[in-house]
Amino acid sequence: MSENKTKRRRPHAVCIPYPAQGHIGPMLKLAKLLHSSPHNFHISFVNTHHNHRRLQRAHGSAAVSGLPSFRFHVIPDGLPPADNPDATQDIASLCISINETCPNALRDLLSELNSVAGAGDGPGPVSCVVADAGMWFAVDVAEEFGVPAVRFWTASACALLGYAQYESLVQKGVIPLPDSSCLTNGYLDKVVEGIPSMEGITLKHPPSFIRTTDANDFMLNYLRRCVQTVSESRCPLIFNTFEALEGPILQTLATAKITNTPDLTIGPLSFLLPKTNTENHSTIRSSLLPEDPSCLSWLDSKPPDSVIYVSFGSVATLTPHQVIEFACGLVNSEQNFLWVIRPDLVGTSELGSGAVARQLVGGAQGRGMLASWCDQEMVLAHPAVGGFLTHCGWNSTIEAIGNGVAVVCWPFFADQQTNSWFCCEKWGAGVEIGGGGEVRREEVERVARTVVDGDKGKEMRWKAREWKRLAEEASLSPNGSSYINFKKLVDHLLGSLN
Numbered sequence: 001m002s003e004n005k006t007k008r009r010r011p012h013a014v015c016i017p018y019p020a021q022g023h024i025g026p027m028l029k030l031a032k033l034l035h036s037s038p039h040n041f042h043i044s045f046v047n048t049h050h051n052h053r054r055l056q057r058a059h060g061s062a063a064v065s066g067l068p069s070f071r072f073h074v075i076p077d078g079l080p081p082a083d084n085p086d087a088t089q090d091i092a093s094l095c096i097s098i099n100e101t102c103p104n105a106l107r108d109l110l111s112e113l114n115s116v117a118g119a120g121d122g123p124g125p126v127s128c129v130v131a132d133a134g135m136w137f138a139v140d141v142a143e144e145f146g147v148p149a150v151r152f153w154t155a156s157a158c159a160l161l162g163y164a165q166y167e168s169l170v171q172k173g174v175i176p177l178p179d180s181s182c183l184t185n186g187y188l189d190k191v192v193e194g195i196p197s198m199e200g201i202t203l204k205h206p207p208s209f210i211r212t213t214d215a216n217d218f219m220l221n222y223l224r225r226c227v228q229t230v231s232e233s234r235c236p237l238i239f240n241t242f243e244a245l246e247g248p249i250l251q252t253l254a255t256a257k258i259t260n261t262p263d264l265t266i267g268p269l270s271f272l273l274p275k276t277n278t279e280n281h282s283t284i285r286s287s288l289l290p291e292d293p294s295c296l297s298w299l300d301s302k303p304p305d306s307v308i309y310v311s312f313g314s315v316a317t318l319t320p321h322q323v324i325e326f327a328c329g330l331v332n333s334e335q336n337f338l339w340v341i342r343p344d345l346v347g348t349s350e351l352g353s354g355a356v357a358r359q360l361v362g363g364a365q366g367r368g369m370l371a372s373w374c375d376q377e378m379v380l381a382h383p384a385v386g387g388f389l390t391h392c393g394w395n396s397t398i399e400a401i402g403n404g405v406a407v408v409c410w411p412f413f414a415d416q417q418t419n420s421w422f423c424c425e426k427w428g429a430g431v432e433i434g435g436g437g438e439v440r441r442e443e444v445e446r447v448a449r450t451v452v453d454g455d456k457g458k459e460m461r462w463k464a465r466e467w468k469r470l471a472e473e474a475s476l477s478p479n480g481s482s483y484i485n486f487k488k489l490v491d492h493l494l495g496s497l498n
């Protein structure tokens with residue numbers, strides 16, 4: 001429904017993502033869904049100053065001016081201005097500072113939104129809050145304002161199950177790891193018995209933060225706190241996943257009382273968004289870096305399933321040595337590849353971001369393209385793309401599966417090892433390479449050939465396409481689980497208005 005057709009007061013949702021790319025993306029999709037739903041939610045989307053500026057630099061001011069009924073608001077993250085305004089912020093520092101700075105900033109914002117509510121054509125008072133599970137304080141703020149809230153766990157359900165194993169692994173005496181040599185001496189090859197839904201998993205694959213030598217590690221305890229708030233939560237928990245894929249894991253989470261409220265799978269979120277967008281959402285973008293549109297025209301020139309797309313998400317960094325090994329492996333494979341090298345992918349290397357890769361890829365004779373960022377979902381949906389060499393962040397994993405693309409997993413940290421294990425061992429759509437951060441050009445070459453040309457690649461694509469079909473069924477059919485769960489979510493958010 002267009003802006004001026006709406007006469008009745010819209011429900012007013014405040015959406016607050018954790019301030020990083022992998023969280024802003026899914027939260028924006030959810031906000032667009034609420035905005036275009038039959039209830040026409042008014043959206044107040046909350047970014048930090050740092051990310052607001054990045055969006056503006058990447059897409060121009062239209063990206064942050066929003067629409068009359070879809071507004072962006074900014075709060076501080078508490079960190080000093082970054083040396084490189086286009087670089088991903090340090091996650092641990094961000095976790096510390098947002099918890100100190102954002103609760104009061106959010107309180108002030110809600111008060112301000114309520115104080116101007118109802119003026120002219122403006123929105124009514126805030127009627128609900130959608131909070132990233134990493135921004136747990138936002139649910140407390142919603143309670144103070146007497147409005148319903150939901151928590152959005154933007155990672156996978158299997159990641160939540162993995163994080164929740166910390167106490168039991170401590171009781172089993174396997175973690176904290178005795179010392180850091182355990183990371184490389186085979187200790188992690190031990191199978192961990194007794195985790196439901198994770199039978200056969202080794203110590204390599206629970207989330208990295210719990211595989212630590214230090215029980216006081218900050219990120220470990222931040223994630224433990226996230227799990228605890230989820231477990232004690234009184235409001236629904238939503239996941240960007242779908243029943244057919246992670247239903248058994250959600251069941252395990254509920255049985256083990258790791259979650260204690262209805263879990264709502266509402267993914268893949270991009271499938272639920274209306275194909276014809278009457279709300280003019282096209283100016284509202286989530287990429288914090290400008291996307292290179294020539295990736296898509298380059299893909300147009302390639303045959304179906306012939307390209308391996310390579311990207312390690314928005315946070316992970318590579319060493320110059322790793323860049324060289326990947327570049328040589330890809331070039332030597334003689335396959336087509338499109339590789340995203342973010343400006344900050346190679347840290348502060350004197351070699352410069354991607355300079356060496358660019359030189360090496362020059363020898364690929366039109367088979368290789370480098371980009372500094374792209375519209376990944378468009379790339380994965382392109383018929384030329386048959387494989388995805390990824391770090392297995394959850395968004396990348398579900399975007400690959402949702403587009404029927406075979407996955408080559410090279411996980412770095414956090415939940416990526418767990419997503420990789422499920423993708424390879426349980427979902428049949430992936431194969432993992434490397435380990436412990438090591439990468440060898442011969443292995444990259446072999447796997448690039450396999451995924452594009454080999455039987456294993458075809459088998460993984462076949463499996464991924466079956467998941468794509470099930471994802472479509474879950475989100476597009478009125479009887480689909482994600483479709484139904486989205487309606488339940490809306491009902492909950494409308495609670496204070498009914």
Ligand code: UDP
Pocket residue numbers: 021022023025287311312313314315316340372373374375376377392393394395396397399
């Ligand atoms: N992404 C993108 N363009 C790129 C690389 C990544 O749009 O060139 C998006 C990708 O579609 C995904 C997000 O960035 O939605 C990365 O999230 P993910 O959870 O995979 O990894 P993270 O960045 O959190 O490690």
